[in-house]
Amino acid sequence: xxxxxxxxxxxxxxxxxxxxxxxxxxxxxxxxxxxxxxxxxxxxxxxxxxxxxxxxxxxxxxxxxxxxxxxxxxxxxxxxxxxxxxxxxxxxxxxxxxxxxxxxxxxxxxxxxxxxxxxxxxxxxxxxxxxxxxxxxxxxxxxxxxxxxxxxxxxxxxxxxxxxxxxxxxxxxxxxxxxxxxxxxxxxxxxxxxxxxxxxxxxxxxxxxxxxxxxxxxxxxxxxxxxxxxxxxxxxxxxxxxxxxxxxxxxxxxxxxxxxxxxxxxxxxxxxxxxxxxxxxxxxxxxxxxxxxxxxxxxxxxxxxxxxxxxxxxxxxxxxxxxxxxxxxx
Amino acid sequence: xxxxxxxxxxxxxxxxxxxxxxxxxxxxxxxxxxxxxxxxxxxxxxxxxxxxxxxxxxxxxxxxxxxxxxxxxxxxxxxxxxxxxxxxxxxxxxxxxxxxxxxxxxxxxxxxxxxxxxxxxxxxxxxxxxxxxxxxxxxxxxxxxxxxxxxxxxxxxxxxxxxxxxxxxxxxxxxxxxxxxxxxxxxxxxxxxxxxxxxxxxxxxxxxxxxxxxxxxxxxxxxxxxxxxxxxxxxxxxxxxxxxxxxxxxxxxxxxxxxxxxxxxxxxxxxxxxxxxxxxxxxxxxxxxxxxxxxxxxxxxxxxxxxxxxxxxxxxxxxxxxxxxxxxxx
Numbered sequence: 001x002x003x004x005x006x007x008x009x010x011x012x013x014x015x016x017x018x019x020x021x022x023x024x025x026x027x028x029x030x031x032x033x034x035x036x037x038x039x040x041x042x043x044x045x046x047x048x049x050x051x052x053x054x055x056x057x058x059x060x061x062x063x064x065x066x067x068x069x070x071x072x073x074x075x076x077x078x079x080x081x082x083x084x085x086x087x088x089x090x091x092x093x094x095x096x097x098x099x100x101x102x103x104x105x106x107x108x109x110x111x112x113x114x115x116x117x118x119x120x121x122x123x124x125x126x127x128x129x130x131x132x133x134x135x136x137x138x139x140x141x142x143x144x145x146x147x148x149x150x151x152x153x154x155x156x157x158x159x160x161x162x163x164x165x166x167x168x169x170x171x172x173x174x175x176x177x178x179x180x181x182x183x184x185x186x187x188x189x190x191x192x193x194x195x196x197x198x199x200x201x202x203x204x205x206x207x208x209x210x211x212x213x214x215x216x217x218x219x220x221x222x223x224x225x226x227x228x229x230x231x232x233x234x235x236x237x238x239x240x241x242x243x244x245x246x247x248x249x250x251x252x253x254x255x256x257x258x259x260x261x262x263x264x265x266x267x268x269x270x271x272x273x274x275x276x277x278x279x280x281x282x283x284x285x286x287x288x289x290x291x292x293x294x295x296x297x298x299x300x301x302x303x304x305x306x307x308x309x310x311x312x313x314x315x316x317x318x319x320x321x322x323x324x325x326x327x328x329x330x
Numbered sequence: 331x332x333x334x335x336x337x338x339x340x341x342x343x344x345x346x347x348x349x350x351x352x353x354x355x356x357x358x359x360x361x362x363x364x365x366x367x368x369x370x371x372x373x374x375x376x377x378x379x380x381x382x383x384x385x386x387x388x389x390x391x392x393x394x395x396x397x398x399x400x401x402x403x404x405x406x407x408x409x410x411x412x413x414x415x416x417x418x419x420x421x422x423x424x425x426x427x428x429x430x431x432x433x434x435x436x437x438x439x440x441x442x443x444x445x446x447x448x449x450x451x452x453x454x455x456x457x458x459x460x461x462x463x464x465x466x467x468x469x470x471x472x473x474x475x476x477x478x479x480x481x482x483x484x485x486x487x488x489x490x491x492x493x494x495x496x497x498x499x500x501x502x503x504x505x506x507x508x509x510x511x512x513x514x515x516x517x518x519x520x521x522x523x524x525x526x527x528x529x530x531x532x533x534x535x536x537x538x539x540x541x542x543x544x545x546x547x548x549x550x551x552x553x554x555x556x557x558x559x560x561x562x563x564x565x566x567x568x569x570x571x572x573x574x575x576x577x578x579x580x581x582x583x584x585x586x587x588x589x590x591x592x593x594x595x596x597x598x599x600x601x602x603x604x605x606x607x608x609x610x611x612x613x614x615x616x617x618x619x620x621x622x623x624x625x626x627x628x629x630x631x632x633x634x635x636x637x638x639x640x641x642x643x644x645x646x647x648x649x650x651x652x653x654x655x656x657x658x659x660x
Contacts, residue, residue, distance in 0.1 A: 003660040011660060027374060031566070032483050033412035033551060034378035036475065041371030044357060048364035049421040049470055051457045082363035091379040093468050096660075127381045127468070130659040134461065138423050138468035140379055145366065153362050221363060236361070329460040330333040330341060330426075 001102040011105065011128055018109050023122035025088055035124035037089055037142070044150065046085035046143035050075040054134040056329075062178040065104045067198040068137065069111025075223065076141035077119055077202035078276040082221035084151035084211035085143035086204065087121035093138040095131030119204055149211040151219035151280070156237035160217050160281035160304040163290075165206045166297050168226060169254030169265050170196040172272020177257050189260055193253045200276045206296055207278060214290040216282050222275040225326035229279055231311055232324075240309035242319065243302030270313075271325045331432040341435065341458055348439050353452035355418055365454035367419055367472070374480065376415035376473035380405040384464040386659075392508040395434045397528040398467065399441025405553065406471035407449055407532035408606040412551035414481035414541035415473035416534065417451035423468040425461030449534055479541040481549035481610070486567035490547050490611035490634035493620075495536045496627050498556060499584030499595050500526040502602020507587050519590055523583045530606045536626055537608060544620040546612050552605040555656035559609055561641055562654075570639035572649065573632030600643075601655045 003011060016030040023029070028036035039045065052058060052072055063071075073090060080087055092112060096105070109123075116123055121141065174197030181187045203221070210216055218237055220229045226248070234241050250265050258265035281304050282290065291298060302314075313322040333341060346360040353359070358366035369375065382388055382402055393401075403420060410417055422442060426435070439453075446453055451471065504527030511517045533551070540546055548567055550559045556578070564571050580595050588595035611634050612620065621628060632644075643652040 006660065008658040008660050028480070028482065033409040033553075034376045034415065034473070036413065036480055037375040037377060039369040039371070039373075039375050041369070043369075045367040045369050045375070045472070046364045047367060047419070047421060047454060047470075047472060049423050049455065049457050049468075051423045051425060051459050051466070051468060053425050053459055053461045053466070055462060056460050079363040083366065085364065089377070091377060091470055093379050093381045095381060095383050095466060124377060125379065127379050128659065129381050129383055130386050131383045131464065131466070132385060133463040136381070136383070136425060136461070136466050136468075138379075138381060138457075138466075140377075140421055140470040142375070142377060142472070143364070150358070150366055152358065328338040329458065330336065330338050 003096060003100060003102060003105070006102055008128065014106065015109055018106065019113060019123040021122055023089060026122055026124055029122065029124045035089065037124065040144055043144040044147055046080055046083045046145050048076055048079035049138065049140040050079065051136070051138040053136055061182060063198065065107035066111035069108040070115050070199050072137045072139050073112050073115045074200045074202050074276065076139050077115065077121065077204055078221040078223065080141055080143035081202050081204045081207035081278065082219055083145055084149045084207055084219065085145040086208065087119050088142045088144055089122050089124040090116065090139055090141040092123050092126035094128050095136030096128065097131055097133060097135060100135065151211055151216050153218055153220050153233050154236035156218035156233050156239050156281040156304045158239055158304050158306045159283065161284055161287040161300045162241060162243060162281050162302040162304060163287065163298055163300050164249065164277050164279050165203050166277045167249045167251035168275060168277060169268035169272060170251035171200060171275045172268035173254040173257035173265065174198065176261055180261060193257050197274065200274065202276055203278045209294065210280065213293055214282055214286045216280050219278060219280040222277045222279050224273050225271040226279065227270045227322050228324040228326035233279070233281065234311050238307050240305040240307050241302055241311050242305055242314055243322065245313055245315040247299060247301045249297065249299040273327045333426060333430060333432060336432055338458065344436065345439055348436065349443055349453040351452055353419060356452055356454055359452065359454045365419065367454065370474055373474040374477055376410055376413045376475050378406055378409035379468065379470040380409065381466065381468040383466055391512060393528065395437035396441035399438040400445050400529050402467045402469050403442050403445045404530045404532050404606065406469050407445065407451065407534055408551045408553065410471055410473035411532050411534045411537035411608065412549055413475055414479045414537055414549065415475040416538065417449050418472045418474055419452050419454040420446065420469055420471040422453050422456035424458050425466030426458065427461055427463060427465060430465065481541055481546045483548055483550050483563050484566040486548035486563050486569050486611040486634045488569055488634050488636045489613065491614055491617040491630045492571060492573060492611050492632040492634060493617065493628055493630050494579065494607050494609050495533050496607045497579045497581035498605060498607060499598035499602060500581035501530060501605045502598035503584040503587035503595065504528065506591055510591060523587050527604065530604060532606055533608045539624065540610065543623055544612055544616045546610050549608060549610040552607045552609050554603050555601040556609065557600045557652050558654040558656035563609065563611065564641050568637050570635040570637050571632055571641050572635055572644055573652065575643055575645040577629060577631045579627070579629040603657045
């Protein structure tokens with residue numbers, strides 16, 4: 001069904017029916033001029049936003065609308081995780097063209113809803129407008145964080161260990177497989193290899209565990225690539241760093257994909273965006289205790305150094321400068 | 331200067347320098363994964379978002395980047411006003427194409443900043459991405475409202491009087507003049523006639539006065555046109571309404587513009603969007619007291635009726651059905 005058959009207000013009504021599940025903190029959700037939300041007097045608010053533009057961030061020949069909805073919200077939830085926050089609610093703005101049907105729109109919200117229910121982050125509003133060419137998705141998320149648990153980029157200190165959650169490289173590997181498949185339709189691979197790109201899982205549970213069970217000196221989510229995000233920590237904290245190539249936890253799917261693509265999986269791990277793992281630093285003693293307690297994968301990959309040391313990658317005993325390569329929009 | 335000469339991170343740094351004024355409630359602004367904000371334990375949060383797409387919502391041949399920045403934020407602040415809220419902070423997301431220079435971007439933020447300082451609504455974050463075709467602007471704003479002062483669309487009751495702030499029709503009149511001028515370059519008119527379209531002023535002070543000095547039964551901002559927004563109140567409140575043509579406060583600039591355009595200024599007032607005046611209902615006794623107290627223009631334009639009466643316009647003693655015409659995206 002065409003969007004025009006429902007009309008703008010008809011579409012909002014459909015979305016309201018689909019997404020209007022009552023969050024505990026939602027006083028007023030979709031349907032008024034703005035949403036009204038209860039805040040927790042003992043917490044601080046965390047606010048973030050993330051935009052995706054068709055052909056720049058995604059292509060519809062390999063993204064389903066469900067995956068698109070999921071992934072758009074995931075980017076925001078990952079930013080909340082990167083502050084040590086928990087989600088409260090989100091706003092979803094869409095710019096749609098004539099190629100989008102009512103069914104596509106509902107699939108998109110199905111994807112948003114799946115993640116939003118999983119992490120208790122109801123959709124409380126948004127905007128829906130015509131975009132003649134590219135589809136535009138802009139989501140904002142509100143979260144809360146305990147006053148003493150705010151995890152910034154700027155607190156890393158020389159001597160800190162550098163850790164990451166999970167495994168790296170799989171998001172970029174998935175993207176490169178999908179892009180290659182666009183050019184070479186006969187390329188065969190398991191859909192599992194692309195899952196982390198299409199349906200990434202924000203590390204909210206891990207972030208929550210970290211801020212409650214250790215003292216982080218700095219925290220960021222890997223959205224621009226390990227190298228670029230480590231540079232962000234170093235820049236904001238005014239420190240240097242070294243990471244050890246052999247310690248970087250390459251995902252097995254990244255390794256498989258690299259073989260298919262005849263590329264080095266380390267490149268995916270260092271420079272691949274939208275990984276949504278957490279990168280953080282903490283003192284050695286905190287790290288030791290944490291590694292015993294954590295029930296999810298954590299890897300120490302390097303150490304924070306004084307600023308003058310710069311940011312480097314150590315490979316077979318040889319240090320080389322680690323450049324903040326990665327995707328840049330301009 | 332081209333955006334690519336600064337690069338994505340360079341642009342964020344420029345914006346941070348320009349917009350990073352310390353709001354009283356901002357713990358952490360631009361530059362981390364998310365902003366961190368203090369909330370007032372005695373208030374509820376208000377959350378809204380609004381998107382503008384080039385060629386759909388604006389054209390650069392009559393909008394300056396300064397005006398665009400101003401207007402994008404104004405739409406959000408007006409939504410906060412429509413809930414009885416006060417601004418806390420905002421997030422600004424931009425999708426930019428190669429036609430936009432660094433200077434344009436700074437002018438855009440100059441416009442955002444002018445309004446954001448006027449209403450104490452600091453920019454605390456956002457996103458900046460490439461949009462190959464149309465420029466995309468998506469702003470979200472966070473506000474606060476006292477628990478007993480939330481003004482919804484849904485509380486209008488039969489017998490309520492219907493009021494509006496200010497004068498109507500000037501925003502649409504301005505838009506139509508600008509569109510006509512695009513086709514007919516020789517058309518002459520005073521820039522003052524287009525001001526309400528290009529640099530609208532959200533009615534935050536008026537909203538604040540209203541929620542503190544009277545008891546509103548319903549409130550909405552006129553963003554889709556008087557007729558359409560009155561229908562929204564009636565739909566959400568399950569009531570009907572009548573408005574009196576002779577009472578509608580037509581702006582003098584709307585009348586001037588209508589003469590130039592050979593149109594009926596009443597059409598601008600009824601069906602013109604982005605007016606950003608407030609439309610509200612309250613009991614007769616509340617209205618009487620309010621009209622004595624208010625130091626800004628307020629006009630009673632009609633009355634709320636039982637639902638079965640529908641929504642109508644009375645003109646020279648004759649009632650006719652008032653249709654919710656106005657701009658619709660699909």
